[in-house]
Amino acid sequence: MVSSKNLQNEIDKIPFFRFLDLQIMECSDQTTTCTMPAAERIVGNPYFKNIHGGIIASFLEATASLTVFDRPVEGTPKPINLTVNYLLPAKMKPLTCRATIVRSGRRIAVVEAVAWQDDEEKPVAKGQFQFLLV
Amino acid sequence: MTDEPTYISMDQIKALWLIRSGFHGEMNAEIIEADGESVLLRMPFNSSFCVDTEKDLIHGGILTAFMDSAFGLATMLAMPGLRTIATLDLRIEYLRPAKSRADLIVFAECYRQTRHIAFNRGRVWFEGDDRNEVAMGFASFAVTRGENMLMFDREDKNGEQ
Numbered sequence: 001m002v003s004s005k006n007l008q009n010e011i012d013k014i015p016f017f018r019f020l021d022l023q024i025m026e027c028s029d030q031t032t033t034c035t036m037p038a039a040e041r042i043v044g045n046p047y048f049k050n051i052h053g054g055i056i057a058s059f060l061e062a063t064a065s066l067t068v069f070d071r072p073v074e075g076t077p078k079p080i081n082l083t084v085n086y087l088l089p090a091k092m093k094p095l096t097c098r099a100t101i102v103r104s105g106r107r108i109a110v111v112e113a114v115a116w117q118d119d120e121e122k123p124v125a126k127g128q129f130q131f132l133l134v
Numbered sequence: 135m136t137d138e139p140t141y142i143s144m145d146q147i148k149a150l151w152l153i154r155s156g157f158h159g160e161m162n163a164e165i166i167e168a169d170g171e172s173v174l175l176r177m178p179f180n181s182s183f184c185v186d187t188e189k190d191l192i193h194g195g196i197l198t199a200f201m202d203s204a205f206g207l208a209t210m211l212a213m214p215g216l217r218t219i220a221t222l223d224l225r226i227e228y229l230r231p232a233k234s235r236a237d238l239i240v241f242a243e244c245y246r247q248t249r250h251i252a253f254n255r256g257r258v259w260f261e262g263d264d265r266n267e268v269a270m271g272f273a274s275f276a277v278t279r280g281e282n283m284l285m286f287d288r289e290d291k292n293g294e295q
Contacts, residue, residue: 015183084223
């Protein structure tokens with residue numbers, strides 16, 4: 001298992017993770033927690049100033065991928081598919097996401113991710129992601 | 135005077151979608167075709183959307199975000215008299231690595247509209263390679279009906295200030 005600091009160094013090399021301004025809060029064997037600040041470049045609706053739904057899916061996927069980041073021997077985990085449910089509009093505030101491995105086999109990992117803003121009990125989105133590890 | 139409601143026009147909806155602010159400014163996508171049932175859009179290559187240091191592999195999340203925006207446009211064009219629209223869910227399949235510096239093309243259609251829900255499906259490929267889709271997706275939106283879009287109320291209000 002890589003440390004939060006080493007993982008942060010790794011992801012800071014990835015252009016899209018820098019675009020999201022992804023910051024690792026915590027990582028353990030099964031779980032990774034990240035935050036993403038609100039920014040003008042990720043606004044979806046210019047009238048309501050909500051964070052773009054597609055970017056929320058990206059943030060969930062990015063965090064989910066970090067739970068298995070060191071699993072493939074070469075490269076990074078390959079996303080296979082995703083399902084995201086949107087539960088509340090995301091306002092111009094930081095988002096936090098916690099991703100947890102549901103099952104990680106030899107070839108496939110299933111990861112759940114949940115994102116919230118002020119209150120973890122009131123998530124803005126939840127998703128399930130599958131990754132190919134070979 | 136007629137009692138016909140004056141819905142926002144297709145051109146107004148397209149102009150709204152083409153506003154270059156927020157993430158839509160970053161995507162910088164253009165409308166190739168939009169006929170009211172389906173849309174065909176192009177997004178130029180952008181190296182800040184990549185996941186590799188060689189900068190030719192697009193992160194899946196960008197394909198998802200591009201499809202989400204395309205579904206939103208398809209729904210707004212397919213449903214005149216929409217008051218509000220909110221994404222309920224997104225389901226995406228990544229069919230192959232998005233490894234290219236070509237522009238991305240998305241085709242999206244709102245294939246069923248009910249009183250409360252709009253159902254969408256779409257696919258993404260690199261320009262010039264439409265036989266090899268990189269992603270397919272579905273999304274449903276919760277919609278409410280009304281004569282005008284809620285966001286235009288806000289615009290009027292802002293205009294008065």
